[in-house]
Amino acid sequence: MKLKSFKELLKHSVNLIKETEGRYIDPFKIYSVQEQLSTAFSQEAIGKSVNAVPIKKLTWGKGDTKVMIWSQMHGNESTTTRALVNLIFLIDRHPSAFAKLYENLQLIIIPIVNPDGALKFQRNNANNVDLNRDAISLGQPESRLLMNTYQAHQPDMCLNLHDQRSIFGVNGNPAGLSFLAPSFNKEQSLNQNRRQSMSVIAEVAEHLNHYGLKGHIGRYDETFNEHCFGDFFQQQGTPTILVEAGQLLLDYERNRSVYHCMLSYYLLLRAIVDRKFSDEKVKLYYQLPVNQKLYYDLMIKNVKVNDGHFHLYYTYDVEVHNDKLCYRPRISHVSQRLNPAHRVIDAGFNYLEGSYGEPLHYLNKNEYLSDIKINSVNYSLF
Numbered sequence: 001m002k003l004k005s006f007k008e009l010l011k012h013s014v015n016l017i018k019e020t021e022g023r024y025i026d027p028f029k030i031y032s033v034q035e036q037l038s039t040a041f042s043q044e045a046i047g048k049s050v051n052a053v054p055i056k057k058l059t060w061g062k063g064d065t066k067v068m069i070w071s072q073m074h075g076n077e078s079t080t081t082r083a084l085v086n087l088i089f090l091i092d093r094h095p096s097a098f099a100k101l102y103e104n105l106q107l108i109i110i111p112i113v114n115p116d117g118a119l120k121f122q123r124n125n126a127n128n129v130d131l132n133r134d135a136i137s138l139g140q141p142e143s144r145l146l147m148n149t150y151q152a153h154q155p156d157m158c159l160n161l162h163d164q165r166s167i168f169g170v171n172g173n174p175a176g177l178s179f180l181a182p183s184f185n186k187e188q189s190l191n192q193n194r195r196q197s198m199s200v201i202a203e204v205a206e207h208l209n210h211y212g213l214k215g216h217i218g219r220y221d222e223t224f225n226e227h228c229f230g231d232f233f234q235q236q237g238t239p240t241i242l243v244e245a246g247q248l249l250l251d252y253e254r255n256r257s258v259y260h261c262m263l264s265y266y267l268l269l270r271a272i273v274d275r276k277f278s279d280e281k282v283k284l285y286y287q288l289p290v291n292q293k294l295y296y297d298l299m300i301k302n303v304k305v306n307d308g309h310f311h312l313y314y315t316y317d318v319e320v321h322n323d324k325l326c327y328r329p330r331i332s333h334v335s336q337r338l339n340p341a342h343r344v345i346d347a348g349f350n351y352l353e354g355s356y357g358e359p360l361h362y363l364n365k366n367e368y369l370s371d372i373k374i375n376s377v378n379y380s381l382f
């Protein structure tokens with residue numbers, strides 16, 4: 001299928017599945033909608049989480065190249081699961097459009113590695129362990145299931161899907177989508193596997209430049225950590241790619257990100273089939289700008305505080321209440337220097353006012369200050 005046709009198909013298919021609407025998703029609802037897939041996808045519960053929620057695996061395709069894909073090992077990173085589930089349904093409903101992938105690949109997919117974390121919208125699992133630091137100790141049932149699946153299938157390629165926070169930027173722009181060919185040693189050396197990962201990323205990034213992501217594609221920090229699954233699998237000799245969904249503008253619900261992820265997953269699979277690995281592509285990979293933590297969610301600039309003027313930087317803490325996400329604006333930085341932010345309010349060298357109109361002379365880091373006025377005008381900070 002031509003990329004143009006895929007894009008056409010995609011246009012009508014983002015949030016095809018209503019259970020994936022919104023940033024908070026319920027694993028049980030995702031599992032029940034997966035029951036509607038055709039038998040082209042075989043489904044299996046491979047085990048249970050700490051809180052005894054099933055963890056499911058899907059397999060599809062009859063090709064020789066095995067690609068293992070997993071998502072949401074960090075429970076509050078749901079964008080990739082939403083994209084993956086919608087892509088799975090798109091493939092299932094239009095099998096002829098994906099015949100080349102079906103003939104060449106065998107996909108092994110775990111859409112939600114950390115269902116307990118997903119339900120609480122928290123990064124760690126129910127034992128408060130970061131599963132992506134558990135590749136060596138394998139202390140958690142979820143990590144053992146991921147490792148068992150890897151060992152049972154011995155994939156030719158791994159795709160490790162995550163969300164990144166809205167603090168990340170590339171070259172002063174918000175990071176829309178970031179990639180990493182993880183290192184397999186401290187020296188961050190190159191070998192055949194890593195070159196393959198890099199080639200695939202460069203190929204995909206090149207295409208994504210033409211689809212609204214130019215200047216928004218970053219390369220993740222390549223510091224080696226064998227406790228991370230991506231680095232560990234790369235060390236075991238399996239080319240692995242980390243994909244980090246990002247956020248553009250005020251897309252806090254990450255609907256635009258879901259679209260970009262679906263596009264990038266399709267491109268990744270296509271590039272894996274085409275096997276166009278080259279040193280030229282490795283060079284292109286290194287030309288991708290490195291992601292930096294430089295963004296804030298909101299800046300209130302030119303705020304009068306005591307004798308001076310400062311810029312107030314907010315970060316939103318995301319929490320789940322009654323199955324809905326709440327964004328709590330927290331002051332994370334106060335500075336006279338300008339930093340990039342997704343939204344800017346200009347206080348015009350005035351004091352911020354509290355709910356009774358009183359001027360706020362002191363602004364403290366980590367304070368949840370959300371109802372403010374400037375010149376008697378109310379501002380909602382989210």
Ligand SMILES: [Zn+2]
Pocket residue numbers: 074077162163
């Ligand atoms: Zn993550």
